[in-house]
Amino acid sequence: MTLSLVVVDDQASVREALAVMLDLADGISVVATATHGGEAVEAVERYEPDVVLMDLHMPVMDGVEATGRIKAARPSVQVVVLTTFDDDESILAALEAGASGYLTKEADRAKIEQAVRSAGAGQVVLAPEVQRRLLSLATRRSRPADEPEFGLTARETEILGLIGEGLRNPEIAGRLFISEATVKTHINNLFAKAGFHSRADAVRYALNTAEPGGYRRQD
Structure with missing residues (x-):
């Protein structure tokens, strides 16, 4: 193509x-x-x-x-x-x-x-x-009070944070000591819950949901 x-x-x-x-x-x-x-x-x-x-x-x-x-x-x-x-x-x-x-x-x-x-x-x-620079931004920004909750699991939220750092699937798998197939499954699930259409959507959302020092979990 x-x-x-x-x-x-x-x-x-x-x-x-x-x-x-x-x-x-x-x-x-x-x-x-x-x-x-x-x-x-x-x-x-x-x-x-x-x-x-x-x-x-x-x-x-x-x-x-x-x-x-x-x-x-x-x-x-x-x-x-x-x-x-x-x-x-x-x-x-x-x-x-x-x-x-x-x-x-x-x-x-x-x-x-x-x-x-x-x-x-x-x-x-x-x-x-x-x-x-994105990682530095993410650790300085606070979550808006009216940000919607998507019911993400702790693992999905963790992966969302790593996407926000710009990591690719193999890098996420290595960071979390899980298989790339498992990473893909979690990403598919969090995309479906959050209504993301692309990885760029996830990056932008991750930047806006970061708390100082890390990402907020959604239990």
Whole structure:
């Protein structure tokens, strides 16, 4: 299966280099490029891509607003942010807008290609430095009083916390000393209870349910 991709960046040299590089990758086809968020929204409407590789800080419309509009109009389209910014505000804004991946422009070709493929498969893709910042954010945030309870078990809540740290299934299995199949079962159960449609939903929820020093259990 070939993934269709839209590349968005206001810098012509970066945009063109990414488009050429990714279009040459096996199983990826760049169907359009855009110079700002407004053009990205239009390109998604016209070409209906699988994935959008999105810069954040651009004129006319930034990447956060564009991501929100794209996800509202076409929830199945996956957005991977590729930016020079890795501050807490930018990361959280992009994830809350619906991005399923966040890389910095220090990422090499292989990592960018893999991020596009992983996003196309419905997986969350976070650069290591972004994972560290998310973990730091999660340990500082408190749970809103009106946050809904989903009746998660202690194990499901523990796994939700690890998803919030950006861990993948094999890493969760290793951390908890359980099989990857068991992890998948717990994730399927917690997704069904919470109404999550993607791992990105779980990451965003985990950030908002974290208590200082750890995740709150729902008994």
